[in-house]
């Protein structure tokens with residue numbers, strides 16, 4: 001018999017398609033085990049103020065296919081202070097929470113680490129379109145965001161092709177280039193610029209466009225990760241100076257965070273949500289759940305936050321060889 005009788009769940013940081021599916025999985029697994037589930041609104045803000053909604057079968061029904069998060073999400077500066085964390089701890093005590101499940105990115109996990117140190121047992125579920133959680137190959141929302149970006153760029157390509165233009169497209173990802181690299185491969189971009197590699201613009205980007213032009217191509221799509229050293233506008237100017245073509249800049253922006261989650265994100269969220277609750281029921285708190293090669297794992301939260309994740313070199317190589 002588990003001592004866990006009431007679990008809180010929140011979504012925090014940037015929203016990601018599939019967060020609702022994770023909330024639903026947490027709630028449904030709690031219901032399955034006769035455990036009460038409280039939704040905490042607006043990330044750590046709700047944990048400080050006690051802004052909650054009890055989750056039951058009816059209010060998590062039908063949410064899996066929805067983008068965004070029914071619990072709302074936010075960034076909360078107060079929670080990064082000791083005072084804020086003490087207030088959150090007091091709220092957890094007042095609400096009678098035996099465990100807290102947080103759905104978000106590495107910032108959200110640092111919050112979970114902080115409350116765990118104060119004695120509130122927390123478990124993190126990785127959900128961010130950036131796919132930049134080191135302990136997990138995959139984060140909820142990444143596939144949906146890739147598909148949204150690819151759909152937009154396919155549309156852009158139609159008009160680029162008709163007008164024989166060059167397009168420089170900025171893709172999200174914060175400090176990581178996972179999204180940009182996947183999107184670049186999936187839409188057959190001429191070149192990609194990511195923060196992880198020190199790219200020589202002349203020898204790689206400009207040269208690739210030149211080579212592609214000699215090969216007969218008359219339109220070019222260049223993908224730039226938002227965290228890359230050279231931004232989309234600066235890169236566009238360099239292309240213009242070097243090649244005399246005037247690229248159009250498109251910043252895809254927050255549209256990449258929206259829309260219905262893909263089947264992959266729904267299934268991943270459903271599995272990770274159930275796994276997180278099961279861990280809590282076993283009394284394994286202060287952990288992060290992860291998906292690696294399709295299998296579920298969990299790591300101590302301190303260990304998870306000390307790991308680093310680079311770009312997969314074979315993907316970068318694939319982009320450079322196959323995509324023009």
Ligand code: ATP
Nearest residue numbers: 013014075076079080104105106107108110111128
């Ligand atoms: P995304 O990858 O989508 O940006 P994230 O979870 O990394 O998601 P952040 O804005 O970095 O997003 O963090 C979310 C929230 O987690 C912050 O607003 C803050 O409340 C909390 N948080 C972040 N870092 C810390 C920290 N060092 N200590 C305590 N809380 C933190």
